[in-house]
Amino acid sequence: MHIVMFGDQHVETLGGAQVSMRLQRAFLERAGHTVTIVAPRRHGPRAHTGANDPGYLDLPSVPVTLDREYAMTWPGARAERVLDAEMATRPPVDVVHVQGDFWGAFLGLRFAERHGLPVVITMHNRVDVGIRAVAPAPGLVLRGLNRWGRHVLGETNTQGKDGWAYLRLLASRADAVTAPSAHFARRLEEHRVFEHVDIIWNGIDDDAYRAVLDKPQTERTSRRPRLVWVGRMSPEKRLLPFLEAVVASGIDVDIEVIGNGAQRAAAQRVAERAQASVYFxxxxxxxxxxxxxxxADALVQTSIGFETQGMTIFEAASVGTPSIVCDPDLVAELGSGTWPVADDSVAALAEALRAATADIQRGCAPQPAADIAARFQQSSRTRAMLEVYARVIQSHAAR
Structure with missing residues (x-):
């Protein structure tokens, strides 16, 4: 089987969807399938990463962030000519798997339409929440996005101007829609995005998981509790409220912040006021x-409403690390091994940080469920996705 995946960003860039797509490709290829990943060409000092990988089809692009980490491809005739010419040199395609929300989605859906191919869409993102977090006029942006999508896809039968209307527009071209969590699948169905959404978690690399567990833990130089925060440093991830809560809590801990983004300098300024030692x-x-x-003694997950799965808390649970979690949907999805945060305030997060630190010091931290690791490994997720591929290919062929 030849699967062509479309993403908004190159999979060698930072982001949960990108990590998931890399893993999907690796385990699909391990199962004997061929995968092509279509995405914008990278820029800047990391542009060479993956440049010679035959599984990547990089399209002409322009950088869209100051650090040149992320780029966009205009979904027009030029990109489609490059795409079709390159795909003509590769094996015949069996299924298109769209895993982007913007230009990647448009390019993938139009490619499938031109070539009469079945489409699976994995919806990784809450488009409305993300745009509200980063856009100065989110309502205007969402209206424009819906108009742009209808224009590019030549769609005249869908209406609406919010994020759910936009996702309905994309799903109207799909044979199947998957979501990486039960709570997001439920919301997609409630908002009539798609009648039945398949729930397929994004997974953890089986090999990396075993390698990490097999490696002995290094001796700590500090006996203070250690917390870790992982993610993109942008408003929807709520790094700054986390660090403000660290300051307000007065906890004396070591904190490792992993990731980069536009808010790094602001985050470092806040961290300078904390009693805790914060390492970027x-x-x-x-x-x-x-x-x-x-x-770490605990992972801290601070976004609310934005995450459709919350990969880091599942990764933490898989290796036995509990999490401090702000989003009640993510608390329910994980089911165990968490300190829930009462609400979205800095004060509530500060209180949860104090409680978690006290539990860690007393040796009574909550433990993640033992079966999370097996259910979360990518090999099991790939088997589930292959069942979806087979279903849509068979259904499409019967039409």
């Missing part, structure tokens, strides 16, 4: 990130 480690390789999550 930048972006780390996947296995090193897992190793540091395992070595």
């Amino acid at each position: 480690l930048g972006s780390l390789p996947y296995r090193e990130t897992l190793r540091r999550i395992r070595a």
Whole structure:
């Protein structure tokens, strides 16, 4: 089977969807399938990463962030000519798997339409929440996004101007829709995005998981509790409220912040006021990130409403690390091994940090369920996705 995946960002960039797509590709290829990943070409000092990988099809792009980490491809005739010419040199395609929300989605849906191919869409993101977090006029942006999508896709039968209307527009071209959590699948169905959404968690790399568990823990130089925060440093991830809560809580702990983004300088300024020792480690390789999550006493997950799964808390649970979690949907999804935060205030997060620190020091931290690791490994997630692929291919062929 040849699966062509479309993403908004190159999978070598930072982000949960990108990590998931890399893992999906690796385990699909391990199962004997061929995968092509279509995404914008990278820019800046990391542009060479993956440049010669035959599984990547990089389209012309322009950088969209100051650090040149992220880029966009205009979903027009030029990109489609490059895409079709390159795909003509590759094996015939069996299924298109769209895993982007913007230009990646448009390019993937139009490619599938041109070539008469079945489409699976994995919805990784709450588009409305993300846009509200980063756009100065989110209502205007969402209206424009809906108009742009209808224009690019030539759609005249859908209406609406919010994030759910936009996701309905994309799903109207799909044979199946999957979501990485039960709570997001439920919301997609409630908002009539798709009648039945398949729940398929994003997974953890089986090999990385075993390697991290097999490696002995290094001796700590500090006996203070250690917390770790992992993610993109942007408003929807709520790094700044976390660090403000650290200041307000007065906890005396070591905190490792893994990731990069536009808010790094502001975060460092807040951290200077904390009693805790805060270490900004930048972006780390996947296995090193897992190793540091395992070595921590707790992971802190601060976004609310934005995450459709919350990959880091599942990674933490898989290696036995409990989490301090702000989003009640994520608390319910994980089911165990958490300190829930009462509400979205800095005060509530500060109180949860104090409670978690006290529990860690007393040796009574909550423990994640033992079966999370097996249910979360990518090999099991790939088997579930292959069942979806087979279903839509068979259904499409019967039409």
